[in-house]
Structure formats: structure tokens, C-alpha cells
Amino acid sequence: MERLLKLSLVTCPVAVYPATTSAEKTRFHMINKETGNRLKQQMVDAETGDVVERDQKARGYELRKGKYVEIEPEELDAVQIESNHTIDIDSFVPRDEIDKRYLNHPYYIAPDGKAAIEAFAVIRDAMKDQDRVALARIVLTNREHVMAIEPLGKGLLGTTLRYPYELARRGRLFREHQEPEDHERHDRARRPYPAQQGRPFRSIQIQGRV
Numbered sequence: 001m002e003r004l005l006k007l008s009l010v011t012c013p014v015a016v017y018p019a020t021t022s023a024e025k026t027r028f029h030m031i032n033k034e035t036g037n038r039l040k041q042q043m044v045d046a047e048t049g050d051v052v053e054r055d056q057k058a059r060g061y062e063l064r065k066g067k068y069v070e071i072e073p074e075e076l077d078a079v080q081i082e083s084n085h086t087i088d089i090d091s092f093v094p095r096d097e098i099d100k101r102y103l104n105h106p107y108y109i110a111p112d113g114k115a116a117i118e119a120f121a122v123i124r125d126a127m128k129d130q131d132r133v134a135l136a137r138i139v140l141t142n143r144e145h146v147m148a149i150e151p152l153g154k155g156l157l158g159t160t161l162r163y164p165y166e167l168a169r170r171g172r173l174f175r176e177h178q179e180p181e182d183h184e185r186h187d188r189a190r191r192p193y194p195a196q197q198g199r200p201f202r203s204i205q206i207q208g209r210v
Helices: 073-079 114-130 183-190
Strands: 002-007 010-018 059-064 067-071 086-094 103-111 132-140 143-152 155-161
Touching: 002 114, 002 132, 010 114, 086 114, 086 143, 103 114, 103 143, 114 132, 114 143, 114 155, 132 155
Parallel strands: 002 086
Antiparallel strands: 002 010, 010 103, 059 067, 086 132, 103 155, 132 143, 143 155
16 A cells, blocks of 8 residues: 655655465365355345345444344445545654554555655654654545554554454453452462573464464
């Protein structure tokens, strides 16, 4: 994705790339045990059981249980945010002020062309010098996101942040009575074993299993 990274009066063209991939992920498909053929899904009316064709499908908002109002495509288009190719940096914050629960999707940000290298370096090095993370606004798939941007080697790492309403409430998950009653035993368990001290994080430690 080609964008313009903007900080005050400094603007430079950048390219934004997803920092994750599912190419190596093992995928399974639903098949017919008798024929070995792959199955396909169909949309079915919840009340009548009839198969609904593509041209009969629509979006609806649930007013109350089982009662929907249809939303026309034109109405959806009217509330969508127009695509904006600018990444506007609004402010800088200390890295540890960002709650890790808000971190969502990571992206690599690199200068787009030789002419952008100098301006890109100015923005990147300004973050390094202050040891802070930039908070910027970016539009992805017609939705505005807040993105945390920080230096990563010679480039930048941008991570979209979740909105507060996307976080599940803790409620009473962490209750006071969940504290240990045997404090002496608890203190002994807190002491790390010698082999566990000072071990650097390695990506091999989080390799998943199918």
C-alpha cells in the first residue's frame, strides 16, 4: 500500500506491508467422506429453511430479537470513511503507556523510493532520539484506525490499535480472594530457577504445533 507519512511539515511517501503472513499455516477443508469432494456452504433462511441466492442477500440491523431492518447499500456507502492515503502523526507517547491489550495488526513501513529516504530518516530518527512511539491516524478498508509507529531497524513498525469497545471486560475475573493464602510458599515459588534467569527471547520459543 502506498501512503504519505506526515509529521508536522515533513511528508514522505512510504510503502506499508503486512508484517504477518498465513502462508505457512496448515489449512483443512470440509469434504464428503464418501466421494472425497470438497463441500460448499450455502446461505439458508433461518425460518423457512430455503436456500437464499446471492442476489437475494442483504444486510440488516437487529432492532430487537428476531426483528431486523434492511440497510441499503447506499446507506452503508454514506457512512463509510473515504479512503485517505495519508498517515497523519498526531502525537508521541512513551512506549510503556500503550496497554498491550490494544495492540492489533502489525505493518512494516518503508520509504517508497530514493527521494523519500532522507525525510523518512528524519521522522524515524526523531522517534529514536525521544524513545517514544508515534500515534497516527490511518484509513484501512474504509475504517479509520489509530496506529502506533516505532522504529524497527532502518524502517518503522506500525501496529493498529483496538478501540476500547473491542476489549472484553474483566468483570470479576480477577478477584481479591484469588490471592494466595500461603504467602511463604508463594514467595519461594517466585524465586526464578538459575536456568531461567537472563535467557533471551527467541522466536523458536513460540513456534506453534498443528
